[in-house]
Amino acid sequence: MTSADLSFQEKHLRLLEAELIRPDGAEHAAYVIFGVTRIHRDPFTTGPRIRVSVKDILPVELDEIISSDHQHISWRTDRFVSLLAQAEREGFQVGIAHSHPQGPKHFSPQDDRNEAELSRLAQNRNGEKAIMPSLLFCGDGTVLGRIWTTPNEAIPLATIRTVSSNWRFIHRKEISEDDEPAFARQSLALGAAFNRTVRELRIGVVGAGGTGSPLIQQLGRMGAGCLAIFDPDIVETSNLNRLYGATYEDAAVGRKKVEVAKREIERMGLGTQVVTFESWIGAEECRDALRSLDLIFGCTDDHEGRGLLNRLAYYYLIPVIDVGLALRVSERHGETLLEADGRVTVLEPGASCLICRRVVNPAIAAEEALKRTDPPEYHRRKAEAYVRGERNPAPAVVSFTTSVATMAVEEMIQRLQQFRGTTGNVANRVRKFTHLEDFRPGASPERCRVCANFRIHGAGDVEPFLGRVG
Structure with missing residues (x-):
């Protein structure tokens, strides 16, 4: 039906x-x-x-x-x-x-x-x-x-x-007014209506790695009713310092990250329905799932994936909370210093997009797409210095990945419950962990073909998908 x-x-x-x-x-x-x-x-x-x-x-x-x-x-x-x-x-x-x-x-x-x-x-x-x-x-x-x-x-x-x-x-459809005992303390803080809303939400998490893993754990503990998790990667030994629930055995057998996430959510026994997708989110088999969601957390670090979610938020009126973390180790005056910046950006009509905020670089996204769809051509261009080479492995610390995931969940709570008050929404927040400060960077004032193009807001299905050519 x-x-x-x-x-x-x-x-x-x-x-x-x-x-x-x-x-x-x-x-x-x-x-x-x-x-x-x-x-x-x-x-x-x-x-x-x-x-x-x-x-x-x-x-x-x-x-x-x-x-x-x-x-x-x-x-x-x-x-x-x-x-x-x-x-x-x-x-x-x-x-x-x-x-x-x-x-x-x-x-x-x-x-x-x-x-x-x-x-x-x-x-x-x-x-x-x-x-x-x-x-x-x-x-x-x-x-x-x-x-x-x-x-x-x-x-x-x-x-x-x-x-x-x-x-x-x-x-909304009829749902139980009874507050489940597992979420009674949450109800005391945020109200029974919040618990019922979270139980009804269809939430997607794109990326089950460093920031996606703690975010998925929190959503499950908060009583999320339906959770879709997207990630094609397997667990590796280098992931174990930040993937909640992942074990050496998972890394040894090359278990999918989405399998580990689903296993850990279902072990909670809190009633969350979990579906998983082991494909890149642009694959056709992910489209129905993405378009079915009420809210998406973007925890991917590639420009192409972020660019797709960026468009999805405006075409389908599905808010996307994009999460980013940058850790840099540098030498200054003979001293080793760690700089840690966490970012949470909410994408929806009325807010600037990731291109205007210079988070997504369309040129890099095009290179990533070429590597995915035509590896020989990508490597030919790389050899001729027409595309960028792979980056070195990025530093990763579980306390920072978890903190940024928590920032993203807090933004969801604010928009559903207004715990900061009705004017407390933050569309773009950057936390400078090293300096103990939060900033709210602005965006480019130029008109954008995505966030400033009202004709596409709420357009739904178009050909080609999301108006993306190629």
């Missing part, structure tokens, strides 16, 4: 609330432009899933309304037809939102009839793949939704959530 959910940017939610719930108490309506994600196999349910993301909102104007009061609204649909033509050209879907300011808190039989007819109109115009999402805003703050896949079938939205700034669940 197909499931469905929806993501808003917080600004779009506020705009719809202001447009649909007005002081006059009458019903109002708007057209909503959606990006669509069609997931063939959800990694946790194994079934298909449709995710829609709000791209734009176009209020139904007064001259389009035929009649409206506190119990009904009727309007001409000429603009709906013209929007369908634009949708076919540009690859989006058109839906509607309307209000019940004084109830009922459900779609009415008249809503059913009107929306089924709009769905029929959409499919007659744009073909059987056209869908017609519908949202209902009620006077008490309730928000409901469904997706008409045919004029005879509408899939209810199991979850409606916001991203950008604070992450909220406006509507």
Whole structure:
């Protein structure tokens, strides 16, 4: 059975609330432009899933309304037809939102009839793949939704959530109100609602190495309900100083890092469902899983992988918390010094991306892609000094990798629970361990084709994937 959910940017939610719930108490309506994600196999349910993301909102104007009061609204649909033509050209879907300011808190039989007819109109115009999402805003703050896949079938939205700034669940599937004893102390600090939210979240961790390993451990201990772990590498002896749960035996047999991570989470017995992927995240077999997630932690150190997650955050409205750690040993005045810098960057619409923050270098990412897809050509260019050679092994200390992982988890907690207050979000933080200071570096003011290109925010599926050529 197909499931469905929806993501808003917080600004779009506020705009719809202001447009649909007005002081006059009458019903109002708007057209909503959606990006669509069609997931063939959800990694946790194994079934298909449709995710829609709000791209734009176009209020139904007064001259389009035929009649409206506190119990009904009727309007001409000429603009709906013209929007369908634009949708076919540009690859989006058109839906509607309307209000019940004084109830009922459900779609009415008249809503059913009107929306089924709009769905029929959409499919007659744009073909059987056209869908017609519908949202209902009620006077008490309730928000409901469904997706008409045919004029005879509408899939209810199991979850409606916001991203950008604070992450909220406006509507969610029914989950137990009981607080599990294992998380009772966490509930005392962050509240039972936080525990329920974390239990419902679908969280991805890309990279199960130095920073990914302690991060995965913390997510499991916090009660994460669904966890997807991506890493193609095996455990090596040099990893054992920082991979939680990894043993000499794991290194001796070349066990996959994702296998160790899954084993350690399941040993906790706290109910986390874990799925693992032993491929580079750009591989086609990872796409459904990545697009199914609500939040991703990026713990990879390659520019190509970071560049892919960078785009994913904006195209699919899936926040990415990117983690980085740099340890450098230098000689000064005959003294050996260690410099340790940890970075946590949150990627989502409204925040600058990793390219603008000069974390991802597109030229290096292209070289990494060449090495992965065409090793002979890479080595030929390396011999001719057209590409950079491999770096020396980087220093690694478990206390620093764990500290940076903790910084990333703290940013997740802030956006779900606002423990620092409603203005306490930090989009980019660098901790100078040596100097006992945190900094908030800015970003390039130049317009970017990713974070400043509003046309791609919430676009969902496009060809080629994430608009990446090659």
